[in-house]
Amino acid sequence: MLLRNSALAVAVALATLSASAQAIEIKLTGQMSRGIMFVDDGIGSDAFHVDNDNSSTRFRFTGTGQMSPGVTAGVVFEVEYQSAPSNLVDRTDRVTASPDIDERVMDAFFEGRYGRLTLGQGDGAANGGVEVDLSGTTIAHFSDVAPIGGGIEFRMPGGALGPELGAVLGNQDFESRYDRVRYDTPTFSGFSLAVSSGVKNETVAPVSRDVWETALRYAGDFDAFGKLAGAVGMSQQDGDPGAVKDKTVGGSLSWLHGSGANLTFGYTTRDRGARDSTFAYAKAGYKAGKHAVSLDYTVGKAQSAAGDEASAIGMAYVFTPASWAELFALAKRAQLNQPGVAFEDVTILMLGTRLKF
Amino acid sequence: MRQPAILLCLALAGCAARPFEYRSQNEIPEGPGFLTGEAGAFVLRTGDSVPLPPRESEEYREFREWREFQEWKRRNPR
Numbered sequence: 256m257l258l259r260n261s262a263l264a265v266a267v268a269l270a271t272l273s274a275s276a277q278a279i280e281i282k283l284t285g286q287m288s289r290g291i292m293f294v295d296d297g298i299g300s301d302a303f304h305v306d307n308d309n310s311s312t313r314f315r316f317t318g319t320g321q322m323s324p325g326v327t328a329g330v331v332f333e334v335e336y337q338s339a340p341s342n343l344v345d346r347t348d349r350v351t352a353s354p355d356i357d358e359r360v361m362d363a364f365f366e367g368r369y370g371r372l373t374l375g376q377g378d379g380a381a382n383g384g385v386e387v388d389l390s391g392t393t394i395a396h397f398s399d400v401a402p403i404g405g406g407i408e409f410r411m412p413g414g415a416l417g418p419e420l421g422a423v424l425g426n427q428d429f430e431s432r433y434d435r436v437r438y439d440t441p442t443f444s445g446f447s448l449a450v451s452s453g454v455k456n457e458t459v460a461p462v463s464r465d466v467w468e469t470a471l472r473y474a475g476d477f478d479a480f481g482k483l484a485g486a487v488g489m490s491q492q493d494g495d496p497g498a499v500k501d502k503t504v505g506g507s508l509s510w511l512h513g514s515g516a517n518l519t520f521g522y523t524t525r526d527r528g529a530r531d532s533t534f535a536y537a538k539a540g541y542k543a544g545k546h547a548v549s550l551d552y553t554v555g556k557a558q559s560a561a562g563d564e565a566s567a568i569g570m571a572y573v574f575t576p577a578s579w580a581e582l583f584a585l586a587k588r589a590q591l592n593q594p595g596v597a598f599e600d601v602t603i604l605m606l607g608t609r610l611k612f
Numbered sequence: 613m614r615q616p617a618i619l620l621c622l623a624l625a626g627c628a629a630r631p632f633e634y635r636s637q638n639e640i641p642e643g644p645g646f647l648t649g650e651a652g653a654f655v656l657r658t659g660d661s662v663p664l665p666p667r668e669s670e671e672y673r674e675f676r677e678w679r680e681f682q683e684w685k686r687r688n689p690r
Contacts, residue, residue: 278657278658278659279657279658279659280655280656280657281655281656281657282653282654282655282656283653283654284640284645284648284653284654285640286640286641299653310637310638310639310640311640313640313642317653320659365631383636386636386638388636388637389632389634391637393636393637393638394637394638397638442631444626444627444629444631445627445629445630445631445632446623446626472634473626474631474632474633474634475626475628475630475631475632476629476630476631476632477628477629478630482632483626483629484634544670559671572668577644577646578641578643578644579641579643579644579645579648579652603656609641610646611640611643611644611645611646612639612645612646612647612648
């Protein structure tokens with residue numbers, strides 16, 4: 256009986272494993288990313304239980320298969336599910352009552368010796384080009400200040416509400432994710448080029464806007480000198496009716512020395528027709544084993560109105576006790592200067608974790 | 613004239629390095645997961661991605677014995 260069952264098990268295993276001549280691999284993975292955020296806007300303070308929008312709670316299916324000799328076809332399906340996203344909560348609305356499943360990536364791709372062609376919803380060619388960062392602390396802070404506390408409003412001394420932090424201090428990282436076709440070249444000595452073209456929705460009619468982007472990326476290991484990674488890119492999106500096209504140019508560069516010391520820089524300029532808004536970023540850090548610390552400084556000019564200037568200074572510590580677990584602490588202080596208007600500084604403290612499952 | 617020369621020098625210097633794959637640390641991390649173990653994902657493979665050894669081989673015999681042991685253990689719990 257034992258032998259008969261074993262033989263049957265082997266037969267089933269053999270039948271399963273030889274069912275298809277093509278190798279197909281499907282993976283399911285994800286992460287939980289939560290934190291407690293404390294905010295003081297100069298008028299009052301609150302605590303928030305948030306989903307860390309630096310790297311949100313999400314899960315992903317991927318599948319790849321050999322389509323023909325030398326050509327791999329694949330799919331990526333990634334969604335996020337955030338309860339009280341750290342970039343949206345404010346002192347009036349401290350939770351989101353009914354979180355939604357939001358699309359992030361819905362891609363089909365073909366990859367071979369001539370590069371990778373991607374169709375679907377996902378990163379534009381330049382997306383992330385302002386966020387290249389080797390510090391090991393990006394779960395706590397990176398070039399974009401807005402994902403943590405972006406919905407918090409600056410307050411005037413009398414308590415009146417001003418612009419949100421995210422509206423005056425974004426990193427202008429091109430066009431993010433949208434429905435597009437994208438082509439990435441193979442890597443040549445660490446360099447690769449990407450282009451994309453697609454359609455993105457805005458809130459002002461015409462809602463759907465044509466977008467195109469391009470970016471040059473680099474990642475090289477210089478041994479004793481350390482690792483260097485960076486990107487430069489540009490994007491263009493159709494503007495509001497009667498307005499010029501929305502154009503962004505910029506990039507970032509990050510260097511990680513073998514000692515663990517690291518430096519990161521970013522810069523973008525965005526042509527908004529009546530004004531050009533800019534963003535500049537610098538970060539210095541150190542990482543050793545399971546520990547990483549960093550200090551950063553961000554400046555945004557004319558992002559919400561001509562003449563405004565916002566800045567933020569941040570400090571973070573990330574502890575990685577296991578490859579799938581990160582714990583972090585973040586402190587940052589942001590200020591906004593507008594001609595003729597005074598605003599209180601905003602202070603944000605956060606403790607959080609990301610667990611990959 | 614100076615800027616293209618600087619860019620060319622930087623590009624040539626860049627070519628001297630070993631390429632590595634940069635991944636944003638704000639994406640789902642590579643590597644093990646606390647539920648998925650070393651694989652880092654729940655993985656389903658079909659086709660010839662996990663080929664079995666030839667039936668006549670020693671490896672196949674060990675595989676068959678292992679499957680038999682698993683079956684015996686399932687049927688004889690402590």
